[in-house]
Amino acid sequence: MRVTERSTEPSTRPEPVIEVERLHVHAGASHILRGIDLTVRKGEAVALLGANGSGKSTLVRALVGTVAPSHGTVRLLGAGLDADRVPWERIGYVPQRAGARTGVPSTAAEVVASGLLSGRRWWLPRGWRARVRTALDEVGLADRASSAMHVLSGGQQQRVLIARALVRDPDVLVLDEPVAGVDRPSQEAFAASVRRLVGRGVTVLVVLHELGELTELVTRAVVLRHGRVVHDGAPPRPRAAHDAVSHRHVHPHDDEARRPAPLTQNPVNGSTEEVAS
Ligand SMILES: Nc1ncnc2c1ncn2[C@@H]1O[C@H](COP(=O)(O)OP(=O)(O)OP(=O)(O)O)[C@@H](O)[C@H]1O
Numbered sequence: 001m002r003v004t005e006r007s008t009e010p011s012t013r014p015e016p017v018i019e020v021e022r023l024h025v026h027a028g029a030s031h032i033l034r035g036i037d038l039t040v041r042k043g044e045a046v047a048l049l050g051a052n053g054s055g056k057s058t059l060v061r062a063l064v065g066t067v068a069p070s071h072g073t074v075r076l077l078g079a080g081l082d083a084d085r086v087p088w089e090r091i092g093y094v095p096q097r098a099g100a101r102t103g104v105p106s107t108a109a110e111v112v113a114s115g116l117l118s119g120r121r122w123w124l125p126r127g128w129r130a131r132v133r134t135a136l137d138e139v140g141l142a143d144r145a146s147s148a149m150h151v152l153s154g155g156q157q158q159r160v161l162i163a164r165a166l167v168r169d170p171d172v173l174v175l176d177e178p179v180a181g182v183d184r185p186s187q188e189a190f191a192a193s194v195r196r197l198v199g200r201g202v203t204v205l206v207v208l209h210e211l212g213e214l215t216e217l218v219t220r221a222v223v224l225r226h227g228r229v230v231h232d233g234a235p236p237r238p239r240a241a242h243d244a245v246s247h248r249h250v251h252p253h254d255d256e257a258r259r260p261a262p263l264t265q266n267p268v269n270g271s272t273e274e275v276a277s
Contacts (some may be wrong), residue, residue, distance in 0.1 A: 014042035015078070017172050017203045018063060024073035025058050025227075033057045034227040036072070042171075045194065045204045045217055047235060050224035057096050059224065060176045063205075064093050077172065092165030098177035098205070108152065108160045109145040112136055115164035135167035136160070138196070138229045140189035155179075155186030162190065166197075173197060176207045187213050211235055 018040040025033040033055050040046050046147040048056050061067040063074055065081050079085040092115075112132045117258055136142050162178055179187045191213035194204055198217060211218055215235070223231035 004269075006026075016040070016075075017042050017044075019075040020059075020063070020277040021073045023059070023074065024070045025062055025067055026070045027058075028155075032227050033069075034228060036206055036224075036227075038222060038229065038232070039201060040055065040205055041199065043201050045219055045225060046206070047211060047218040047221045048205060048207045049209075049211075049221055049236070054224040055225055055227040057176055058227075060205070060207055061095075061209045063174060064091070077189060084224075090166055090171045092168050092170035092173040094162055094165045094173075094175040094178050100241060101131050103223055107137060107146050107148050108141060108149060108156075108163075109133075111149060111160050112163045112167050117224065121176065131167050131169070132163075135163040136192050138166050139163045140185075140192070141236075148157055153186075155182030158182050162193070165195070170202065172203045174204075176204050176208065178206065179212065180209060191217065191266060 008275070016039050018038065020036050020038040023033055023036040023038075024031070036055075036059060038059075040092055048059065050056050058067055058254065062069055065074075065086075074081040076086045077090060079094065098197075109132050112135050113128055113134075116131065123187065133142065136145050138251065139162050141156060141159055141163065144152065144156065150161065157181075159176060162175070165175070167175060181188050182190075194206070194214060195217055198204060206214070206218075208214065209222075218235050221231065221235040222229055223236070
């Protein structure tokens with residue numbers, strides 16, 4: 001009998017937290033995601049970049065189960081999305097342009113507390129006030145707990161929504177353009193919280209148009225173009241020459257786009273370009 005040798009060495013790589021394999025998403029006749037493979041491991045801070053319409057939000061929505069794949073698989077924290085065993089309480093999600101207006105005037109603390117409710121649990125857990133306070137403190141809004149949402153700036157409202165995701169004390173945080181159009185203090189507060197979270201071993205996947213305040217923090221960038229991954233590795237470096245708004249971008253055709261290449265990022269609009277060799 002032939003015995004297959006297997007290594008008894010424990011793997012030193014952190015375990016995968018997000019696993020996407022051959023993911024395709026269609027919407028009507030549109031083929032939006034065209035075979036995405038992506039593994040994010042525990043403790044990574046990954047930026048998902050790409051031009052408008054490249055599929056970033058669709059990928060994130062497929063990850064959290066709000067968009068159904070037409071083909072392929074998604075696993076979160078080791079559980080397949082299709083098997084309905086994902087521990088959602090360990091996952092924080094901030095959707096793109098999440099509306100803070102509910103029709104009912106709510107305070108920041110109430111909005112954050114709603115993050116402690118889940119599909120199966122309609123009551124707040126013991127100690128919820130302290131958790132809400134900690135989450136608001138995390139985004140620099142400890143003093144605004146009892147402020148009504150509508151009196152907060154757009155950036156502060158967005159920070160409250162981030163606190164709503166943080167109040168679960170998640171192991172994984174998925175954010176879709178959390179700082180788009182928000183004021184500078186909110187961007188800085190956001191970067192500071194991500195830094196603390198990553199320091200605690202939380203895995204972060206964040207859709208961004210530009211790395212901005214997160215430049216030093218993000219260790220890996222995944223760039224989408226036309227529904228495909230065209231770069232997965234070191235974050236693109238901003239280049240001074242691209243600062244000009246008038247700068248023209250080259251968008252290669254699909255065939256060229258399949259070839260991964262080193263990229264630089266236009267800091268103005270977040271689009272990426274291949275480095276001239
Ligand atoms: N439900 C839908 N029906 C039809 N087309 C859709 C649907 N959702 C997304 N799309 C299209 O799929 C493409 C990818 O959209 P998606 O929002 O994922 O891109 P994105 O990279 O997040 O863009 P942005 O940076 O502008 O947010 C776009 O062309 C969009 O118009």
